[in-house]
Amino acid sequence: MKRLQKNYRILDFTIFVTTNSRDLIEILDENFLYPEARPLPAIRGWFSLEVDVVSNLEHVRGLVDEFHYSYDHTQDALLLSYLDGAIRVEISYPNRKITARVEKIALHYRAALGNWLLTIPFAELVKEYKFYFMHSAALEKDNRTLLLAGKSGRGKTTLALALLKMGWRYISDDEIYLYEEQGFWARGGPIRAKVTCKTWEMFQDILGEPERYRGKRLIDLEAAFPDKVLERGKVATLCIIKPEETFRIEKLKSIEAVKELFSLAFLNSHPDYTRENFEFLANFCYSIPCYRLNFTTDFEELDRWLTEIIRVNSGALK
């Protein structure tokens, strides 16, 4: 079968994709909509992704949360395996190449494929360019950017939409890439957010009737809020978030923040990148004030607190 080709643009990079599966292209399209910087910066680099979809398994035995990875010193490659080997990915650092073999049955795991074929390999490869991934939302107000970091289900999208409604500007609701350039900057991830029906109902007044997508609502934020989507912002503060019954915000020691953020960044891979990533995270937490934020649905109170926190911490080193 003739191989299909498609290019994707992410940050300042191009990914050349080749695959034998039209379904896979459709899945990558769903997971891959990034804002383009205006004006478009020059392409800094490129990576290739080759995916073969095969039909050897009739069912997947692995658990959805189970994955394995290891660094191969001889090949200078990171090997990832997910769903009991139904998704296997090799990330070659010297060749900037991602090679994947996906069992047809694994095509049902559409969001996971986006993660394992694009997000994780890309986050690994851009470390060469000193971009560091973090599982975090990013909102901006008065030229000060607030990061809201937390694992899936902790309320990143909910808070991003709540603050957007309160007049903040949107950089990302889920994925950011951090880099250092006279301060720390966050660049946004996808501008298309998938929100649960519950979250959509909370913000129906500003979201209107977005497209339905596999039990969720798919929102093209740039189209919905054309003047409120930013490509990047200078970081003033980070909050590690959790929904709770009562509102509480407390300052974290740098060492506590690094520990908490370990699990939200990809660290253990190529040893040199692991060292650099650790160093970056340590510098970040030493320079940027970090808080633990337990939030409620009183978004007006939240807005007041967060506005004050970024004002106080604006650009200041601790």
Add this chain to the structure above:
Amino acid sequence: MIYKRTEQVEWRKFENESLLLNVATGTYFRINEVGSLIWENLDGKKPAEELINLVVKHFDVTEAVARQDYQKFIDQLVADNLISVVE
């Protein structure tokens, strides 16, 4: 015995505490100020007696307690492959 930090550990001191990362395994360790003082001085040159004396000098503990804490800490670091024996 004299120990030194292995090459597979990356570390950073934050105020009085330190965070150690084993880059080979991805595991990390938070150590308190007593541990940080010992860790910083595991340079492959200082013998155990010198490090125990450092702990006694900086913290309000007896030599017996310092020795016990030192040995326990060193055993943990060896087990996690964060230090190795020089001599």
